[in-house]
Amino acid sequence: MASTNRNLNLETALEDARAAYVAAHPVSQEYFEAAKSVMPGGNTRTVLHYGPYPFTVVKGEGARIHDADGHDYADFLGEYTAGLYGHNDPVITATVQEALKGGVTLGGPNLVEAKLARLMCERFPAVERLRFTNSGTEANILALGAARAFTGRTDILVVDRSYHGGVLTFTGDSPLNVPFPIHRMDYNDAEAAAAKISSLGDKLAAVLVEPMIGAGGGIPADHGFLQTLRDATRKTDAMLIFDEVMTSRLTRGGLQDHHGISPDLASFGKYLGGGLTFGAFGGRVDIMDHFDPARAGSWGHAGTFNNNILTMTAGYTGLSKVYTPEVADAFFARGNQFREALKDSVSKLDLPVQITGLGSMMVFHFADKAPTAPLDPASIPNQLLELLHLDMIARGQFYARRGMINISLPTTDAELDAFRAAFTETLETHSPLIREAVSEE
Numbered sequence: 001m002a003s004t005n006r007n008l009n010l011e012t013a014l015e016d017a018r019a020a021y022v023a024a025h026p027v028s029q030e031y032f033e034a035a036k037s038v039m040p041g042g043n044t045r046t047v048l049h050y051g052p053y054p055f056t057v058v059k060g061e062g063a064r065i066h067d068a069d070g071h072d073y074a075d076f077l078g079e080y081t082a083g084l085y086g087h088n089d090p091v092i093t094a095t096v097q098e099a100l101k102g103g104v105t106l107g108g109p110n111l112v113e114a115k116l117a118r119l120m121c122e123r124f125p126a127v128e129r130l131r132f133t134n135s136g137t138e139a140n141i142l143a144l145g146a147a148r149a150f151t152g153r154t155d156i157l158v159v160d161r162s163y164h165g166g167v168l169t170f171t172g173d174s175p176l177n178v179p180f181p182i183h184r185m186d187y188n189d190a191e192a193a194a195a196k197i198s199s200l201g202d203k204l205a206a207v208l209v210e211p212m213i214g215a216g217g218g219i220p221a222d223h224g225f226l227q228t229l230r231d232a233t234r235k236t237d238a239m240l241i242f243d244e245v246m247t248s249r250l251t252r253g254g255l256q257d258h259h260g261i262s263p264d265l266a267s268f269g270k271y272l273g274g275g276l277t278f279g280a281f282g283g284r285v286d287i288m289d290h291f292d293p294a295r296a297g298s299w300g301h302a303g304t305f306n307n308n309i310l311t312m313t314a315g316y317t318g319l320s321k322v323y324t325p326e327v328a329d330a331f332f333a334r335g336n337q338f339r340e341a342l343k344d345s346v347s348k349l350d351l352p353v354q355i356t357g358l359g360s361m362m363v364f365h366f367a368d369k370a371p372t373a374p375l376d377p378a379s380i381p382n383q384l385l386e387l388l389h390l391d392m393i394a395r396g397q398f399y400a401r402r403g404m405i406n407i408s409l410p411t412t413d414a415e416l417d418a419f420r421a422a423f424t425e426t427l428e429t430h431s432p433l434i435r436e437a438v439s440e441e
């Protein structure tokens with residue numbers, strides 16, 4: 001299904017790549033068209049949409065997925081980091097199947113929830129107490145709500161162009177966002193952030209930040225930036241919240257542990273549910289204990305599926321039996337090694353391509369310099385990203401169109417090598433177009 005790119009200019013190369021994709025995915029196209037009559041644009045998760053239309057996934061096995069058209073792909077999307085365990089980890093699958101037999105909507109505290117909560121409290125240093133939710137978005141909303149209730153203040157400071165969930169999207173002004181009074185700062189600009197926190201003074205309830213920007217480009221925070229946020233929020237008694245929905249997988253104790261910086265609250269999600277719907281937030285006991293229902297004036301937080309037995313079981317099994325601290329350490333090293341190898345191969349092409357990230361999460365950028373903050377969307381060469389993405393799909397390699405690559409645990413060394421070879425060849429094929437498109441920026 002490889003396209004025969006004419007490569008004359010970006011438009012014709014893209015036309016060829018799109019035509020090859022459409023020719024190779026007729027069944028997916030039918031599913032896509034049929035879905036349009038009941039879901040807007042045939043879609044229920046904006047990030048899963050890409051042109052000409054996304055292929056329909058029918059099955060996952062290990063670190064591979066299969067589409068409705070009979071193609072097989074190495075899965076480097078890794079469900080935007082939630083797919084850490086791959087598609088059917090045998091240990092997790094077995095315990096979930098066992099749990100199914102005992103009933104799934106039990107309507108009471110179960111045997112597993114406190115075990116998972118305990119493990120997470122042990123793993124993530126800032127977490128003394130924790131509560132579960134159903135998504136990372138919900139975890140962030142509740143962490144922000146808790147910070148506002150605890151401080152008696154209103155305002156929130158976030159990173160410009162950051163993403164913390166479907167209703168906490170800070171690229172542009174989403175009309176769907178929760179209506180908190182929001183202020184923005186630039187990522188990795190410690191001095192400006194300290195000045196902003198100080199000027200917001202006793203209006204500021206919380207600073208919400210990812211210790212590595214995930215969706216916005218796999219951009220690690222400087223240690224000094226995070227330390228400045230910690231020091232500045234302490235001075236004004238604002239809460240510091242680390243969103244570790246993505247980054248907690250990077251090391252045994254997340255990036256809070258890696259940096260040795262303790263936020264007041266932290267939010268979690270994705271892989272920690274062992275592949276099932278998950279979210280959690282937690283932190284200082286004096287804040288979290290306000291959720292104790294026996295306490296006078298406690299903060300209520302219900303949620304029908306907060307402790308659902310399948311997620312609790314999958315999450316606990318994953319963290320206790322599969323992604324142990326030792327495995328997390330080794331996987332961090334393996335991800336770093338792969339990223340360095342990828343960078344090395346790409347650097348030989350002498351192209352304006354940068355690869356950023358940490359451990360098993362990385363993002364490539366068409367730029368002359370590695371970004372230190374999320375890029376202005378207007379400066380992103382979307383056509384180049386599309387061309388690369390479609391050509392890599394044609395080579396049986398799948399990752400996020402915006403350039404995000406996540407490794408999952410079952411990925412073999414041979415699959416890593418194959419990805420690196422395909423990626424380097426695809427870049428090489430289009431090198432004149434890449435140089436031209438990036439120099440026009």
Ligand SMILES: Cc1ncc(COP(=O)(O)O)c(C=O)c1O
Binds near residue numbers: 210
């Ligand atoms: C940093 C970050 N926070 C929060 C979320 C939202 O999590 P969920 O999709 O589970 O609502 C995401 C999802 O991609 C995320 O990347």
